[in-house]
Amino acid sequence: MNFIIFGGSGFIGTHLIKLLKDEVVKGGDNIYDLDIVMPGEEGVVPGVVENIEGVNYIRLDVRKKIEFDFTPTKDDIIFNLAAVHRTPGHPDKEYFQTNILGAETVTAFAEKHGINKILFTSSIAPYGAAEQLKKETTVPTPNTPYGISKLVAEKIHMIWQAKDSERELTIVRPGVVYGKGEHGNFTRLYWGIRKRYFVYTGRKDTIKACVYVKELVRFMKYRMIDNDFKGVDIFNCTFEPAFTIEQICNAMMKCTNMERHIPLINGKLLMGTAKVVGPLGGKKVGIHPDRVKKLMISTNICGEKLKNCGYQFHYTLEESIKDWYKDCNGEGLN
Incomplete structure (x- = not known):
């Protein structure tokens, strides 16, 4: 059996590989990490996966026809995690080139080799930015190049599944994914609080749907390995109910033994300050108009379907932050 992971050297992929190695892979099984970067290079999560024995690391660009040497089996599973995702951070065309072309090449690869199981990591970005649940x-109304590209990629995977009723497709739409190696929103939030430059932007009740990376990959395992199903299904992957930015900050401070007063500005x-400071390098500390706007608008995502599907969560919000802090040897959140 082959576990074929496109984009496996990234944040989520490295945690998925570790879980598969620890709990799933048996003699004769193979894990393929197919990515444009390899362990030890820029873009790879340090300290999570470093050339694990038994993992086949192959440099590959999903924007091009996919070819590598392996022996297909009837039970093979594809996890398509490959994406250009940070926003802001890339020219618009890069989201479309990687996310759409990648969906086309991955599904063509599955078609060629008779692989009938794919899990695709999409995003909540196709919903668009709005306060409504x-x-x-919900009909997607994406308003960013990233969100548009992810919605198109979802449809490409759905077309692949529709060609054969025996095929299994799961699309996950995670909220903010956090944990060791994230180096994104939650990491910046922690260090912003710790260094006393994070402030509440106009409100404390902004909803920020989120999920711990170890929880997300456990659900991927549950969905694709522990269950058999036919057809296509979509899951929002987030705590239910979603937490507010104040609840997240309080949990983060409590679980890392940090006492801070966070002012409301x-x-x-x-936003006016961000428009001035942002072009001068403010993005490094989160003072960028797009990121300030993110803090002011809720990502109000419903996780009821995941909560009621039979999957049992392993972590509460506080337990997940404590686990992340432990993974970082109690020195911070990275």
Whole structure:
């Protein structure tokens, strides 16, 4: 049996590989990490996966036809994690080139080799930015190049599945994914609080749907390995109910033994500052208009479907932050 992971050297992929090695892989099974970067290079999560024995690391660009040497089996599973995702951070065309072409090449690869199981990591970005609660049945209205590219990629995977009723496709739409090696929103939030430059931007009740990376990969395992199903299904992957930014900050401070007062600043004033500071390098500390805007708008994502599907969560919010802190030897969150 082959576990074929496109984008396996990234944040989520490295945690998925570790879980598969620890709990799933048996003699004769193979894990393929197919990525444009390899362990030890820029973009790889340090200290999570470093050339694990038995993992086949192959440098590959999903924007091009996929070819590598392996022996297909009827039970093979593809995890398509490959994406250009940080926003802001890339020219618009890069989201479309990688996320759409990647969906086309991965599904063509599955078609060629008779692989009938794919899990695709999408995003909550296809829902668009708005305060209203989003369920899997909500009509997507993406308003960023990243969100548009992910929605198109979802449709490409759905077309692949529709060609054969025996095929299994799971699309996951995670909220903010956090944990060791993230180096993103939660990491910046922690260090912003710790260094006393994080402030609440106009409100404390902004909803920020999120999920711990170890929880996310456990659900991937549950869905693709512990269950058999036919057809296509979409899951929002987030705590239910989703937490507010104040609840997240309080949990983060409590679990890392940090006492701080976080001031509430007028949102318009902070946005004006970001427009001036952002072009001068403010993005490094989160003072960038796009990131300030993110803090002011809720990602109000409903996780009821995941909560009620039979999967049992392993972590609460506080337990997950404590586990992350432990993974970092109690020295911070990285």
